[in-house]
Amino acid sequence: SETVERIAAGEVVTRPASVVKELVENSLDAGAGSVTVEVDGDGTERLKVADDGHGMSEADAELAVDHHTTSKLSGSDDIERVSTLGFRGEALPSVAAVATLDVTTNDGGPRGTRVLVEDGETTTSPAGRATGTTVEVRELFHNRPARRKSLSNTEFGRISDVVSRYALVRPDVRFRLRHDGRDVFSTPGSGSYTDAVLGVYDRTVAGQSTTFDHEAAVEIDGDEHSLTVEGLLVYPSVTRSRRDHVHAAVNGRVVGNAGLKRAVVSGYGTLLPSGRDPIAVVSVSLSPALVDANVHPSKDEVAFADGDAVESAVEEAVHEALTTADL
Numbered sequence: 001s002e003t004v005e006r007i008a009a010g011e012v013v014t015r016p017a018s019v020v021k022e023l024v025e026n027s028l029d030a031g032a033g034s035v036t037v038e039v040d041g042d043g044t045e046r047l048k049v050a051d052d053g054h055g056m057s058e059a060d061a062e063l064a065v066d067h068h069t070t071s072k073l074s075g076s077d078d079i080e081r082v083s084t085l086g087f088r089g090e091a092l093p094s095v096a097a098v099a100t101l102d103v104t105t106n107d108g109g110p111r112g113t114r115v116l117v118e119d120g121e122t123t124t125s126p127a128g129r130a131t132g133t134t135v136e137v138r139e140l141f142h143n144r145p146a147r148r149k150s151l152s153n154t155e156f157g158r159i160s161d162v163v164s165r166y167a168l169v170r171p172d173v174r175f176r177l178r179h180d181g182r183d184v185f186s187t188p189g190s191g192s193y194t195d196a197v198l199g200v201y202d203r204t205v206a207g208q209s210t211t212f213d214h215e216a217a218v219e220i221d222g223d224e225h226s227l228t229v230e231g232l233l234v235y236p237s238v239t240r241s242r243r244d245h246v247h248a249a250v251n252g253r254v255v256g257n258a259g260l261k262r263a264v265v266s267g268y269g270t271l272l273p274s275g276r277d278p279i280a281v282v283s284v285s286l287s288p289a290l291v292d293a294n295v296h297p298s299k300d301e302v303a304f305a306d307g308d309a310v311e312s313a314v315e316e317a318v319h320e321a322l323t324t325a326d327l
């Protein structure tokens with residue numbers, strides 16, 4: 001029912017930045033090597049995510065905009081061990097409940113498919129497109145004026161933050177962010193964390209124009225039992241600001257986890273001058289069975305079976321990388 005859709009939408013789709021996050025995660029789940037995000041204004045008029053992932057067949061594309069369909073689970077206990085970023089089949093239908101959803105996709109066939117959902121009506125037609133998927137969202141929250149009004153002009157900053165974090169933790173994927181027809185940043189998809197950090201950070205760090213000195217970057221590459229930590233630490237740091245420059249991912253998914261971020265800062269220890277913040281990209285991989293990814297519908301938060309063990313492994317990996325580096 002429409003009520004159910006509105007409620008579900010409220011959980012996953014709270015603002016343009018959360019829509020972008022869901023769409024980018026879908027692109028990564030589809031194995032994209034390249035993800036382009038385009039935003040007009042605060043993202044409510046129009047936002048678009050295009051990828052070169054495996055795409056969808058016509059039938060799958062129609063299913064994808066329908067409620068509670070996900071192609072990412074084959075059995076119920078998979079939910080415990082899920083390794084993809086999305087697995088609830090809620091994002092696209094939730095967006096369609098509060099916006100015009102325009103999906104163009106091709107799974108490698110001779111022609112692609114366009115599925116347009118507008119005012120609850122779904123129309124399917126053939127479309128020209130190379131393999132991959134483009135999801136355009138227009139008139140977001142047109143039927144929820146209060147929510148739309150509550151967005152401030154800092155919304156693009158949040159969107160940029162979401163895309164930056166994914167670009168940093170997935171250096172193997174080419175990312176490009178455009179705003180009002182202008183390039184904001186891009187990363188080359190070379191697989192190098194340094195290249196990704198340069199792509200995201202070479203313009204502005206904490207609001208100041210800064211050139212990133214990649215001589216002062218340290219690759220972390222630690223392996224503690226079944227847990228691996230990789231990423232990049234920028235030394236020494238940036239002047240403390242309200243922005244958070246510790247970028248953390250668990251099993252390829254960007255997460256907010258205060259303990260994990262504290263562990264990174266502790267790993268810098270006395271190397272971090274007071275009043276300074278590190279720029280760090282820390283990507284942790286461990287058995288999905290040791291991660292509870294479902295603590296919050298937006299999936300921003302992550303909880304570990306043994307948080308202390310994860311935190312000390314991360315702290316140690318960071319400390320080790322910094323102390324053995326030739327800074």
Ligand code: ADP
Pocket residue numbers: 022026027030051053054055056060064065069070071072085086087088089090091092093132133
């Ligand atoms: P979930 O990611 O939880 O499965 P979504 O609503 O985000 O649910 O997406 C529904 C389905 O649509 C996905 O399971 C996937 O099969 C398909 N899909 C969505 N976005 C893409 C994309 N960019 N490329 C390929 N398939 C996609």
Ligand code: MG
Pocket residue numbers: 022025026085086087089091
């Ligand atoms: Mg999804």
